[in-house]
Amino acid sequence: MVADIIINTTAKRLQQTFSYIVPDGMAVHVGSRVQVPFGRRQEEGIVVAVSERNAGEYAYELKPISTVLSAQAGFQEEMIETASWISRYYLCNLADALRLFMIEKKGLEVRLYVTVGTKAPASAEDADVAAYVQAKGQVEKAALSRKFGARRVDDLLAAGVLQVEKGWKNKISDKTEKWLSFVRDDAEGLLANRRRQAALLAELKQAGSAPVSAFIGKGYSADVIRRLCGTGLAAISERNVRTRQLLPTLEQSRPLTLTDEQARAVQAVRGDTTGRTYVLHGVTGSGKTEVYMQLAEDVLRQGKQVIVLVPEIALTGQIVRQFVRRFGNDVVVMHSQLSKGERKNNWLRMLRGESHICIGARSAVFTAAQHLGLVIVDEAHDSSYKQEESPRYHAVAVAQKRAAYYCCPVILGSATPSVSDYYAALQGEYTLLELKERIHGRPLPTVTIADMRDELARGNYRVVSDAMVSLLEETLAAGQQAIILLNRRGFATFVMCRKCGYVVKCDTCDVPMVYHKQSDHLQCHYCEASKPIPTVCPACGSKYIKFFGTGTEKVEEQLGELFPSSRVVRLDQDTASRKYSGEQILERFRRHEYDILLGTQMVAKGHDFANVSAVGILSADSLLNLPAYWAGERTFQLLTQAAGRAGRGDAPGRVVMQTYAPEHYVIQCAQKQDYHAFYEQEIEFRRALQYPPFHRIIKIILTDEEEQPLWRRGNDLAASLQSWTRWEHSPVEVIGPFADIIKRIRGKYRLVILIKGKSLDDIKDYMRREPQCWASGVVIDVDPSF
Numbered sequence: 001m002v003a004d005i006i007i008n009t010t011a012k013r014l015q016q017t018f019s020y021i022v023p024d025g026m027a028v029h030v031g032s033r034v035q036v037p038f039g040r041r042q043e044e045g046i047v048v049a050v051s052e053r054n055a056g057e058y059a060y061e062l063k064p065i066s067t068v069l070s071a072q073a074g075f076q077e078e079m080i081e082t083a084s085w086i087s088r089y090y091l092c093n094l095a096d097a098l099r100l101f102m103i104e105k106k107g108l109e110v111r112l113y114v115t116v117g118t119k120a121p122a123s124a125e126d127a128d129v130a131a132y133v134q135a136k137g138q139v140e141k142a143a144l145s146r147k148f149g150a151r152r153v154d155d156l157l158a159a160g161v162l163q164v165e166k167g168w169k170n171k172i173s174d175k176t177e178k179w180l181s182f183v184r185d186d187a188e189g190l191l192a193n194r195r196r197q198a199a200l201l202a203e204l205k206q207a208g209s210a211p212v213s214a215f216i217g218k219g220y221s222a223d224v225i226r227r228l229c230g231t232g233l234a235a236i237s238e239r240n241v242r243t244r245q246l247l248p249t250l251e252q253s254r255p256l257t258l259t260d261e262q263a264r265a266v267q268a269v270r271g272d273t274t275g276r277t278y279v280l281h282g283v284t285g286s287g288k289t290e291v292y293m294q295l296a297e298d299v300l301r302q303g304k305q306v307i308v309l310v311p312e313i314a315l316t317g318q319i320v321r322q323f324v325r326r327f328g329n330d331v332v333v334m335h336s337q338l339s340k341g342e343r344k345n346n347w348l349r350m351l352r353g354e355s356h357i358c359i360g361a362r363s364a365v366f367t368a369a370q371h372l373g374l375v376i377v378d379e380a381h382d383s384s385y386k387q388e389e390s391p392r393y394h395a396v397a398v399a400q401k402r403a404a405y406y407c408c409p410v411i412l413g414s415a416t417p418s419v420s421d422y423y424a425a426l427q428g429e430y431t432l433l434e435l436k437e438r439i440h441g442r443p444l445p446t447v448t449i450a451d452m453r454d455e456l457a458r459g460n461y462r463v464v465s466d467a468m469v470s471l472l473e474e475t476l477a478a479g480q481q482a483i484i485l486l487n488r489r490g491f492a493t494f495v496m497c498r499k500c501g502y503v504v505k506c507d508t509c510d511v512p513m514v515y516h517k518q519s520d521h522l523q524c525h526y527c528e529a530s531k532p533i534p535t536v537c538p539a540c541g542s543k544y545i546k547f548f549g550t551g552t553e554k555v556e557e558q559l560g561e562l563f564p565s566s567r568v569v570r571l572d573q574d575t576a577s578r579k580y581s582g583e584q585i586l587e588r589f590r591r592h593e594y595d596i597l598l599g600t601q602m603v604a605k606g607h608d609f610a611n612v613s614a615v616g617i618l619s620a621d622s623l624l625n626l627p628a629y630w631a632g633e634r635t636f637q638l639l640t641q642a643a644g645r646a647g648r649g650d651a652p653g654r655v656v657m658q659t660y661a662p663e664h665y666v667i668q669c670a671q672k673q674d675y676h677a678f679y680e681q682e683i684e685f686r687r688a689l690q691y692p693p694f695h696r697i698i699k700i701i702l703t704d705e706e707e708q709p710l711w712r713r714g715n716d717l718a719a720s721l722q723s724w725t726r727w728e729h730s731p732v733e734v735i736g737p738f739a740d741i742i743k744r745i746r747g748k749y750r751l752v753i754l755i756k757g758k759s760l761d762d763i764k765d766y767m768r769r770e771p772q773c774w775a776s777g778v779v780i781d782v783d784p785s786f
Contacts (some may be wrong), residue, residue, distance in 0.1 A: 282435030284644020304373025445653025610649030
């Protein structure tokens with residue numbers, strides 16, 4: 001047999017498969033991770049095809065596969081198919097796409113091993129080292145250096161007393177444990193006068209089989225176990241270590257009685273075997289999660305599995321709690337803050353069918369499944385579902401591709417669907433389901449707009465308007481809670497000299513540094529570099545250094561001054577950076593240990609707090625002025641989602657939205673929480689300028705430490721693409737190159753080329769063949785989030 005193998009490397013130019021002989025008796029299948037000779041070295045490969053071809057059919061000599069690294073951590077054929085689609089659609093190499101499905105990204109690790117050399121030791125100390133190595137046969141160099149000192153080991157290697165050889169360590173080998181199994185009874189009296197063995201056999205007969213460690217824990221010695229196996233009455237075998245359930249046990253909940261709208265939505269999806277996508281447009285508080293759970297329950301009855309995606313790690317705690325109460329040990333979680341061992345454990349539980357529901361952020365879409373029956377994408381409009389590092393996939397598109405293989409439905413749930421998804425639903429490409437009313441007849445919150453121009457005219461220079469102060473006073477007096485949204489971290493958004501206008505910028509990024517008062521330093525939010533606050537202006541020597549702008553730290557300080565008896569907690573990337581810290585903040589707020597939750601957009605996504613009756617939104621128009629076609633859409637989504645956190649309990653919700661542009665149609669639609677009115681205006685804007693969903697976009701980002709060579713490369717690539725469009729008479733438009741919005745990040749200048757058209761399949765084929773597109777410093781972003 002011959003296997004076609006992709007080498008697991010990040011090399012951009014290595015796109016093709018390589019053929020290897022499968023040695024007789026070696027168990028190799030599609031998805032196996034194997035070790036193969038590649039040039040003068042050994043590499044890890046992933047098997048993408050196995051055939052009965054004969055090695056003699058090739059014009060060159062095929063090499064054999066060295067060994068199978070892991071059968072357990074391999075791929076299913078569906079994963080190979082999905083990875084191949086990701087490679088084609090997002091213009092990345094196949095190895096990069098395959099690694100998305102891996103917990104352990106690289107299974108083969110190069111190690112240096114020391115053996116005894118040909119020269120005699122020169123001293124007794126050297127002889128001790130050589131004797132130690134001789135007794136071990138071979139010792140890893142790093143371990144030997146730790147024991148005897150790196151300098152001594154290097155000297156002995158140079159003298160020839162020791163020698164070093166390159167070896168490979170398998171990082172993904174399957175973890176196994178010894179199991180003792182019952183074979184037959186003591187019919188022939190083999191255990192006469194062997195009391196301990198007889199007792200062990202009696203226990204084993206009742207259990208059938210169990211880990212050897214369990215019997216040792218009961219007091220049976222290894223010798224008793226070995227002697228019993230010697231009689232043929234029992235046998236020891238190696239089995240994969242059993243996975244563990246890592247979630248806590250919670251009091252079980254029962255399905256709720258559905259509203260008419262919820263019941264219609266469930267009925268529309270139930271039993272779908274076409275792989276169709278459903279847009280579940282439900283206003284905030286309309287009970288979308290209950291629809292998810294009842295559909296999941298239907299799928300579990302069929303013995304199938306469910307993947308539930310949420311946009312933020314901080315949100316997993318809330319939805320996990322609801323699903324665990326309903327489905328118990330059938331639930332696992334997958335996100336980046338879990339340890340590698342925890343992720344592998346949960347991945348294997350899904351692969352083996354020990355759990356049937358996986359909940360997690362974007363990367364959970366790559367979790368293994370025996371038979372997928374449903375994919376749910378909560379808050380499906382959220383931009384965090386788009387990966388901002390190569391390969392730059394979109395989790396919704398990957399979910400749809402995986403669901404198509406299994407012919408199962410995809411639910412895109414949101415109170416503010418993306419314009420493209422809603423358009424697809426209206427065109428019949430997707431199916432639209434709507435929940436127009438909140439459960440229990442609760443009204444949507446009332447929204448008041450505070451015009452900050454009027455506040456300034458009245459002499460109010462605070463960040464918080466008078467209307468918001470009044471709202472918070474009434475809310476706290478009633479013993480209720482409030483959420484305040486400000487989509488900026490830090491204390492001040494930039495530091496400037498009032499004499500000459502100098503702004504303190506990052507040394508390697510073309511952006512102002514943000515002042516963080518708690519740590520008393522300036523920080524770049526792109527490369528995370530920090531520096532002390534200058535006491536004098538670096539440009540003119542003036543002492544007139546001032547902080548400008550407002551971040552969450554500054555608002556936290558002002559809230560403390562305005563409401564000294566209130567308990568304020570901040571949730572942003574600074575406070576939620578540690579494992580589970582975001583979930584802990586939200587849980588403590590849920591228990592009313594805090595009165596006000598202040599934060600960035602993390603506080604606006606999907607939270608359900610029964611005691612929150614007030615929401616304040618600062619700088620509601622902060623995104624509107626961005627030079628991006630989606631600025632209005634993102635603003636409307638953020639404002640509507642934030643407002644929807646209020647009034648989910650018995651008390652009616654009230655919202656104050658602060659803005660300098662109250663007349664803007666996005667602000668007006670957000671005040672009324674009228675998605676349809678917003679959509680009608682936004683889709684016409686998109687249609688006129690031919691932005692998505694009417695045209696698709698590819699963004700090419702070129703980077704270089706030198707600016708002039710970068711412009712030459714950018715112009716050459718743009719000319720090549722434009723030449724292709726003229727030759728092929730393609731309607732595709734090539735725009736650029738032009739400097740990126742942020743000209744330099746991490747010491748590298750950035751240029752952008754945009755490709756725009758109704759269909760980009762043909763130009764993608766050209767880009768796959770064009771060497772300039774695969775050069776170092778070139779990033780291709782298909783369907784960018786900008």
